Amino acid sequence: MIIETAEVVVTSPGRTFVTLRITTDEGLVGLGDATLNGRELAVASYLGDHVAPLLIGRDAHAVEDTWQFLHRGAYWRRGPVTMTAIAAVDVALWDLVAQRAGLPLYQLLGGASRRGLLAYGHAGGRELPELSEAIHRRLAEGFRAIRVQSGVPGIAALYGVTDPGTAYEPARRTARPVEEQWDSRAYLRHLPGVLEAVRHEFGPALPLLHDVHHRLTPIEAARFGRSLEPYDLFWLEDCTPAENQEALRLVRSHTVTPLAIGEVLNSVHDYRTLIGEQLVDFIRSSPTHTGGITALRRILDLAALHQIRSGMHGPTDVSPVGMAAALHLGLAIHNFGIQEYMPHAAVTADVFETSFTFAEGLLHPGERPGLGVRLDLAAAEKYPYQPAYLPVNRLPDGTVHDW
Ligand code: CS2
Ligand code: MG
Numbered sequence: 001m002i003i004e005t006a007e008v009v010v011t012s013p014g015r016t017f018v019t020l021r022i023t024t025d026e027g028l029v030g031l032g033d034a035t036l037n038g039r040e041l042a043v044a045s046y047l048g049d050h051v052a053p054l055l056i057g058r059d060a061h062a063v064e065d066t067w068q069f070l071h072r073g074a075y076w077r078r079g080p081v082t083m084t085a086i087a088a089v090d091v092a093l094w095d096l097v098a099q100r101a102g103l104p105l106y107q108l109l110g111g112a113s114r115r116g117l118l119a120y121g122h123a124g125g126r127e128l129p130e131l132s133e134a135i136h137r138r139l140a141e142g143f144r145a146i147r148v149q150s151g152v153p154g155i156a157a158l159y160g161v162t163d164p165g166t167a168y169e170p171a172r173r174t175a176r177p178v179e180e181q182w183d184s185r186a187y188l189r190h191l192p193g194v195l196e197a198v199r200h201e202f203g204p205a206l207p208l209l210h211d212v213h214h215r216l217t218p219i220e221a222a223r224f225g226r227s228l229e230p231y232d233l234f235w236l237e238d239c240t241p242a243e244n245q246e247a248l249r250l251v252r253s254h255t256v257t258p259l260a261i262g263e264v265l266n267s268v269h270d271y272r273t274l275i276g277e278q279l280v281d282f283i284r285s286s287p288t289h290t291g292g293i294t295a296l297r298r299i300l301d302l303a304a305l306h307q308i309r310s311g312m313h314g315p316t317d318v319s320p321v322g323m324a325a326a327l328h329l330g331l332a333i334h335n336f337g338i339q340e341y342m343p344h345a346a347v348t349a350d351v352f353e354t355s356f357t358f359a360e361g362l363l364h365p366g367e368r369p370g371l372g373v374r375l376d377l378a379a380a381e382k383y384p385y386q387p388a389y390l391p392v393n394r395l396p397d398g399t400v401h402d403w
Helices: 040-055 063-073 080-101 128-141 184-202 218-227 247-254 268-276 292-304 320-332 346-350 377-381
Strands: 003-011 017-024 029-033 117-125 146-150 179-181 208-211 235-237 259-261 309-312 336-340 357-359 362-364 392-394
Touching: 003 040, 003 377, 017 040, 017 080, 029 080, 029 320, 040 063, 040 080, 063 080, 063 292, 080 292, 080 320, 117 128, 117 320, 128 146, 128 184, 146 184, 184 208, 184 218, 218 235, 218 247, 247 259, 268 292, 292 309, 292 320, 309 320, 320 336, 320 362
Parallel strands: 117 146, 117 336, 146 208, 179 392, 208 235, 235 259, 309 336
Antiparallel strands: 003 017, 017 029, 117 362, 357 362
16 A cells, blocks of 8 residues: 555644645545644644655555654654654554554554543633533533633633633634733642532542643642642642653652643653653653654553553644544553543534544544544635644743743
8 A cells, every 4th residue: 555645734623733644546545633732834844845755655554664764764853843743644554554454443453442431521610610510511411520620819811711601722813822820829729629629519439630731840739739639639630841750759759649741742751750660640642742653552551561541632732633543542552541532613523524422421433444534625625724822821920931
């Protein structure tokens, strides 16, 4: 099966997605997600200018060789742009190989290890009643695990919290990034009470998660994790900036709240200390930002040696193609933990038609051969690229802080 064309499709139905579309001499079409939120065109250029010409004429079955060729052959390794580009190729090739075999991709990855993937949904509210309503809404939609984000008195706009009734989308279509504020002391004072109230209202069984979004120092995170122990979190996410693996040693030595990290990491090397020293409980990487299924599977196999499980990133900026890749991999591996599921805007379905399902709290990739996603090129053209930026964060005195 020889690759004939490799085309990069940039389209903005609801938000921007970058997709690699590969066709073969046998007429099959394979798709890979190359969406890097807020820096989309850098990956589109990496793929279109430097990678696509190298794919023409290659054997689409050579998934491992192509991965190594692009990774080692670039000389400049790792980094979000490179790894997202390689991921798109890897996932598109897996899609083709599985279609050629006439099997849903998970069958080629070892077959189903479970009936479906436990998914968590997002609930955010500026104040408790709003948050409680949002949780009830998610439960009514079928979610059986909930990520809880709350407003903090004195902080005007906050990550994960939006006006009631409007869908949360962190990237805004503005010419420059929106600026938000942050105050760690106010957050640390307020959040334990919120999680206590939510645990009290919804009972002991419901898995609750919370995302700190990289904002605390190690000692603050250690204290925070300890203060949340009575509320039995499923995980505390990105409590410190992920690139400092050693910081987790200090957090870990003070708290038994389970830790999840890694949505911004992109290589197995970013995980060596985290996994080797058992400093986390869940791996947040998605195939899209970590070199695809080939590379993430290696990270997760290493994690399995330490009883660390998957908790793949599933925000709207992972496209329906990237989401399908996560679901096939998650269904097949033994050490699956949970899957983030932030449904895309309805308009996204005009361009991407998917086969995955969500019922009784569980996601399933479906039984279509390959990934099970189709891209409508004519529809994609109707949604031309629209720039959008993630917010920037500042402390009360104006200092830039991690967003
Ligand atoms: C978040 C993301 O889903 C999450 O856990 O941290 O929504 C994140 O803000 C975006 O994916 C950034 O692109
Ligand atoms: Mg996160």
